Amino acid sequence: MDININSTTLSLIKGDITQQDTEAIVNAANSRLAGGGGVDGAIHRAGGPSIMEECIRIGGCPTGSAVITTGGNLKARYVIHAVGPIYKGGKGRERELLESAYRKSLEIAIEKGIKSISFPSISTGAYGYPTKEASEIALGTVIDFIKGNKGLDIVRFVLFSEGDLKVYEGSLNKIKKV
Numbered sequence: 623m624d625i626n627i628n629s630t631t632l633s634l635i636k637g638d639i640t641q642q643d644t645e646a647i648v649n650a651a652n653s654r655l656a657g658g659g660g661v662d663g664a665i666h667r668a669g670g671p672s673i674m675e676e677c678i679r680i681g682g683c684p685t686g687s688a689v690i691t692t693g694g695n696l697k698a699r700y701v702i703h704a705v706g707p708i709y710k711g712g713k714g715r716e717r718e719l720l721e722s723a724y725r726k727s728l729e730i731a732i733e734k735g736i737k738s739i740s741f742p743s744i745s746t747g748a749y750g751y752p753t754k755e756a757s758e759i760a761l762g763t764v765i766d767f768i769k770g771n772k773g774l775d776i777v778r779f780v781l782f783s784e785g786d787l788k789v790y791e792g793s794l795n796k797i798k799k800v
C-alpha cells in the first residue's frame with residue numbers, strides 16, 4: 623500500500639528489512655547498542671561486524687533516541703539504530719518515547735541528506751508494544767514529520783508478517799480518513 627504526502631511516498635510492505643535498497647534502514651536497537659534477537663540480530667548478521675564495531679565506538683543510545691552507522695555489507699548505505707521503549711502497560715512514557723524514536727530517526731536522515739528510509743515495527747517484538755497501538759503512533763509520527771519536512775522521497779515500513787502488514791494498513795486507512 624502506497625500513499626503520497628507532498629513529495630514523499632509512504633509505503634507499507636511485507637518483507638525483510640535487511641534486504642531493502644533504501645539509502646538507510648532503521649534498526650530496533652537496545653540502549654546499549656549491544657545487538658540482540660529479532661530485527662537487530664538480523665541486521666548485524668546480514669551487515670557484518672563493521673556495524674557492531676561502530677556501535678561499540680558510539681557506546682550507547684538513550685531510549686527514544688537514535689544514532690547512525692554505516693551499513694556494512696547491506697544494500698543500505700546507513701543503519702539508523704533507534705531505541706524504542708519496553709512496553710509496560712502503556713501508563714508510563716511509552717507513547718512519547720516511541721514517537722521520539724521515529725522522529726529522531728527521521729531527523730538524522732534529513733541531516734545526512736538521506737532520501738529514502740525503511741523502518742521496521744519498532745518495539746512490537748521483544749519489547750511487547752501492542753502492534754495496533756504502535757502502528758498508529760508510528761504512522762502518525764512519520765506523517766506529521768513528512769508534512770513538516772521536505773527531503774525524503776521514500777519512507778517505507780517493512781513488516782515481517784502478513785498479520786502485521788494488515789494491522790499497519792488498517793491504521794493507515796483510519797488515519798487517511800481523519
Ligand code: ADP
Binds near residue numbers: 640746
Ligand atoms: P523490539 O525489541 O523493538 O520489540 P524486535 O526486533 O523484537 O524489536 O521486533 C520488532 C519487529 O521487527 C517485530 O514485529 C518483528 O517481527 C520484526 N522483525 C524481525 N526481524 C525482522 C526483519 N528481518 N525485517 C523486518 N522486521 C523484522
